[in-house]
Amino acid sequence: MHQSDPKSGELSFELLAEIAVGQTARVELCRVVEGPLESELVAVKRLHPHIADDPQFVDMFRDEVWMTAALKHQHVVEVVGWGQDPVGPWLAVEFVRGVSLQRLMKTVFETGERFTERMVVYLARCICDGLA
Known part of the structure; x- marks a missing residue:
């Protein structure tokens, strides 16, 4: 390694x-x-x-x-x-x-909004790609 x-x-x-x-x-x-x-x-x-x-x-x-x-x-x-x-x-x-993911998530949850399924998949893919 x-x-x-x-x-x-x-x-x-x-x-x-x-x-x-x-x-x-x-x-x-x-x-x-x-x-x-x-x-x-x-x-x-x-x-x-x-x-x-x-x-x-x-x-x-x-x-x-x-x-x-x-x-x-x-x-x-x-x-x-x-x-x-x-x-x-x-x-x-x-x-x-830019806005951190933490701040974005906090704002979304505080306003009662929800991430779209497409956004969740995109964010998860970016995170997984970065850790791969």
Whole structure:
């Protein structure tokens, strides 16, 4: 089995906005301030500070980096870098503009709407293609 080598290294980011917060991590919209990706927008995932030093969570985070980097498909964001800084480990991926599937689903369900069968099949196919 061939594993892709995620791009390790130092990237400097400027925090622009918070995109999402979960139980173990947060995702931030950042601009790269130096290096080959200078001025590019990226999404940076970071473990919350209270678990950033926990070896079990850090190992799981590193596994996520490797798994995400191994997926190469138009329906999967590309890993542009990963590393560790004083805040803790981070994973930077390409930033995709638009509405997230999570937000779309929430809006549809809150309004009482339903996805058409055709839309459900299309979304499922895109997800499966990306993971294949």
